[in-house]
Amino acid sequence: MSKLYFSLIIYFLTLSSSFAQATLLPDSLANAPDSVKMWALREVGDSLIFAGQYVMSKQAFQQALALAQTKGDRNAIAMGNRGMGFWHEQTGDYGQAIAWYQKALQAFQESGNTKQFARTLRFVSECYDRLQDYKQALSYIKQSLALAEKYQYTDLIMQCYEGLAIYESKAKRYQQALALRKKVLAYYESTKDSLSYYQALYNIGLLYKNMGQYGRSEQAFKDVLAYGKRQKNDFLIGYAYISLPYALIPQNKLDEAETCCRLALAWVEQVGGEKHTFLEEINGHLSQLWEKRGNYQQALQYYRLQMVSHDSIVNAEKNRQVAELETRYQTRQKEAEIQELAESNAEKNRQIWAAVGGLILLAVLLGTLYNLYERVRRNRQKIQHQSEQLTLMMREIHHRAKNNLAIVSSLLYLQTASLDDDDVIQTMRVGQQRVEAMALIHQRLYQTDQTTTIEMAEYLTDLTESLLKAYGYQVDDFDLQLTIDVEELDVDIAMPLGLITNELITNSLKYAYECGQRPLLHIWLGTVSRLSESDIILEVQDNGPGIDMADWQQTGKRNTFGKHLVTLLSQQLNGMFEVINHNGTLFRLIIPQSRLDA
Structure with a gap:
């Protein structure tokens, strides 16, 4: 009995201490100097971010910062703060990233590390750029360049030139942008860095294209292509083939441009990369050159392919934003679970030590230890079950999207609870209904085996009944006529x-x-x-007093936002809609077959 008792004590003490002292350092660095440990933790944090392990990555950066704060080294603290800023930047939280970078700037200034101070200014500039605050982004990159030039940090100077050239080009100040890019080109030529030289030459080719100097642009791209072939660099070859038509088509070198497009298409299929972006660009070239040849039917065909690729890019960006929000949400959830587990283990530690002090009450102590053991086992089972649920959720992207929309709907509902203005409350509830209409789509997707099509009869029935309930109508007191002849539609429709x-x-x-x-x-x-097509038609009719057509055609009246939303969504579907007074108000929308095929 006593052996079992002491075995249980050792087990719980080992378990609790393992949580309290968990570190992401490899065992080989256990006795290394603190400076090496901090560097290693930051490297581990970088690697884990690129592996998608955001929770563990944040722990690595936090441990590096905590060690630096314990050591009291201002430069190490600055590096730790910048690591935390980098983590927030990679998870899309640019506001928090800027706050951490500002802490790093202050610490670098206090430690006198001018080079890292200047580099961190560039990081801040990149965050403002992602927030589309170009004025602030430009201000910070200019500060970085001024310091780099003052202290001759040549590599940083070139990076700043590249960034400034992008801003000058966006502002259509092409001569200033060209001067900066030529400085970068000359630097790489002097250092005999051939790859960087031709990459810079490629950027100059794009700039010449924007300036309308198509002959120079063509020569730059062909020089890049020749180097790529000599070095067997598939990416330079592919980018050159994609970009050459920009210079060839304005010069009416249409056959050569078409050859480049064909080679670029073959490269996309072989190498891959940002496939839809490349295809949008190539099909745009082909549409333009066939238009120049006067074959408008062929030009239209390639334009449609260009639009299909463009839609794929937009959808990919939306999916990326959803995944980014989901990552941040799950990261917070996991952090909360880890914190809860740490607090639970700390409580168990205190309970165990209290039990050790009461050895006289052996029977009570053994019961307490057994109870603690069962609680730990249940916690482990609970954590394992939650892990399995999280794994399943990661496989069901529509389920995640529905959950995120449900959260937005709940937030809107909670927000209305603190409002007094009836008009604002009504507006918030209408917005909530719009979110719930989208959430219902995703709910249908993850509840069936279909992931791209919607059962329209069930969806519209659920949507209508939920709206009746929201406005206080009973189905039995309402003449509801639902005629759904279209069984399924693609989710994009x-x-x-x-x-x-x-x-x-x-x-x-x-x-x-x-x-x-x-x-x-x-x-x-x-x-x-x-004609020869079967279009989709949607009609919604009530038996009310009808609509004032003059009111409908004017702006600034009630339901202006809803009217604009209907108009924009109809345009998105390439549809034609009309509003008619016919025993009430009749809305009719016709969606062409060509939109359904796309």
């Missing part, structure tokens, strides 16, 4: 179509049923034959 339906139903529920008659709402989603 169903999402804007659902938002349009949400706006129209909301408008009817708010304004149509004020005359005392039994409310009627008719919704029809079907097909209509036009």
